[in-house]
Amino acid sequence: MDKVLMKGNEALAEGAVRAGCRAYFGYPITPSSEIAEYMARKYPKIGGTFLQAESELAAINMVYGAAAAGARVMTASSGPGISLKQEGISFLAEAELPCVIVNISRGGPGLGGIQPAQSDYFQATRGGGHGDYHIMVLAPAGVQEMMDLAIEAFELADKYRIPVMIMAEGTLGQMMEPVVLREQVAEFYNKPWATTGCKNRKPNIINTLHLSPDVLEQRNVHLQNKYINIKLREKRAETYMTEDADIVVVAFGIMARVARKSIMEVRKQGVKVGLIRPITLWPFPDDVVEKVSDTAKIFLSLEISMGQMVEDIKLAVNGRRPVDFYGRIGITPNPEEVSKRLLMLAAEEGLR
Amino acid sequence: MKIVAQKPESLTDAQFHYCPGCTHGIIHRLIAECLDEMNLRESAIGICPVGCAVLAYNYFNCDMLEAAHGRAPAVATGVKRMLPDRCVFTYQGDGDLASIGMGEIVHASARGEKITVIFVNNTLYGMTGGQMAPTTLLGQVTTTSPYGRTAEQAGYPIKIAELLAQNEGSAYISRMAVNSPANIRKTKKSIKKAFQTQIDRKGFSLVEILSTCPTNWGLSPIDALKWLEENMIPYYPLGEFKVKEDMQYG
Ligand SMILES: Cc1ncc(C[n+]2csc(CCOP(=O)(O)OP(=O)(O)O)c2C)c(N)n1
Ligand code: SF4
DSSP states (O other): OOEEEEHHHHHHHHHHHHTOEEEEEOOTTTTTHHHHHHHHHHHHHHHEEEESSSSSHHHHHHHHHHHTOOOEEEEEEHHHHHHHHHHHHHHHHHHHOEEEEEEEBBOOOOOOSSOOOOHHHHHHHSSSSSSOOOEEEEOOOOOOHHHHHHHHHHHHHHTTTTTTEEEEEEEHOOOOEEEEEEOOOOOOOTTSOOOOOOOTTOOOOOOOOOOOOHHHHHHHHHHHHHHHHHHHHOOEEEEEEEETOOOEOOOOOOOHHHHHHHHHHHHHTTOOOEEEESSEESSSOOOHHHTTTTOOOOEEESSSSSSSSSHHHHHTTSSSSSSEEEEOSSSSOOOHHHHHHHHHHHEEEETO | OOOOOOOTBOOOOOOOOOOOOOOHHHHHHHHHHHHHHHOGGGGGGEEEOHHHGGGGGGGBBBBBESSSTOOOHHHHHHHHHHHTTTTEEEEEEEEIIIIIHHHHHHHHHHHOOOOOOEEESSEETTTSEEEEEEEEOOTTTTTTBBTOOEEEEEHOOOHHHHHHHSTTTTTEEEEOOOSHHHHHHHHHHHHHHHHHHHHHTOOEEEEEEEEOOHHHTTTTTTHHHHIIIIIIHHHOOOOEEEEEEEEOOO
């Protein structure tokens, strides 16, 4: 199949187009802006709606309106912009409006920097806004996956009526790789709940207010049941050389690629290291981690943050194995320093 | 038997929760009558604010959404851009629109978003118990301006209709009041014009409506109507501030 060379952000945007997304609302921010620019060029030619909103607040609420109208809709941003969207994401989650939110992530807190980071992990996987909710979070590790998971994200969003976030480090957004262009999605979900005008039916209401305590509790139980269902069906991870591994690195996105390089290097020196790459950050693939902990002696969470995913690994391992952490912020750990860390860990644990 | 008055089809049977004498109810009825008379109910999609009218989705007998505080114009933009042939309206209070939602309303107007905004100005935050709003008059006592609003401390009340009329994208902007039968009739006419502006795709339309809050003003319903006339209308003059007849775009 023919491959084209594409930038990660553009592959993601093209994936959304191929998923039938014809609406984009966003506010510029580095390193995500190419997504908006791609849509601004593309949509006038194919009959889509691109709108540069006055803020991320407005953008996410435009997404709310477009999703309520039954459209496949996307917004993209980074760090500070994603923070501004959180109130809207809480509303979207409760109203069960399907949409795709992209975080081409950079380092914080505050204005932080524009270097790639994974430090929005908690914000993404714990709901991020107010109330008891989750959104699905997908973490691509290459430009091809930027396209593939974009398509997947729209399918999951409609299937479960849930906002789906794609969280990819700025590196993935900016780098170029060859991509196989996927087929245009041809079949779409029916949305009888959408507010499209009440001709020939009773009025539809999309609402997140539940003043009666009973109703509020029922709504929350309903959401939790949905989350249980998603946890049962949608956890995804890739494993690499975990079968015989004493040390198992857990890393997602670009860090999984760094980890693979180190693993090859360190294995040459006789240390058995493997990798678990979570593809869904929520739901976290704890089943895979738990299974691997039957044979692994120690886990290492490798992150471009100060150690956030380490909590999910610990929950999955449930005290059976130690969980170590290596990470930096602002600077993406390189394969050499990760190898060094793995060798040090092997020496400390007597695994060499 | 001849029917001379009945509930508009665009209102449901639900009983309003508004306080006795509150003019939110009159405004609801006027909107519903306009939707009926213009045959818009089946193509209408309304967006409720956060404020006393948060439950308006129970009252309007058409598709309804409830938005986050102040964000109704952005939500309406999302709906309208997806469904350009529907009639999309927001219903917003002065805290919702003129304070927390000022960004969204100014930009919806500047973009010439083809939506209709019903803006209910009652000079304070009704739902949360009568705090000061950007529209609170100088000297007016509220729970957060207990000694009366002063310009030094809180600046000046914002005139939304005049402000938005300056935007090129605004096609119809008016300020009306519902304090007397004559003014109620004028308000209805103005709401119709605003909807017609949207149907004709001329641009953004907004009707600011001076409304009472007897509960938080601490006045009887009749005294509240009088207070509106004597205090609000002198500062917030009634009339049409923008009527774009010629321009047609989109
Ligand atoms: C983000 C956010 N901040 C504050 C509130 C609390 N709140 C609810 S209604 C309201 C003010 C509403 O006043 P107004 O828009 O004037 O409408 P009215 O109740 O007077 O009709 C406020 C501040 C909220 N719900 N959400
Ligand atoms: S608090 Fe004021 S605005 Fe709200 S319903 Fe009562 S009278 Fe009307």
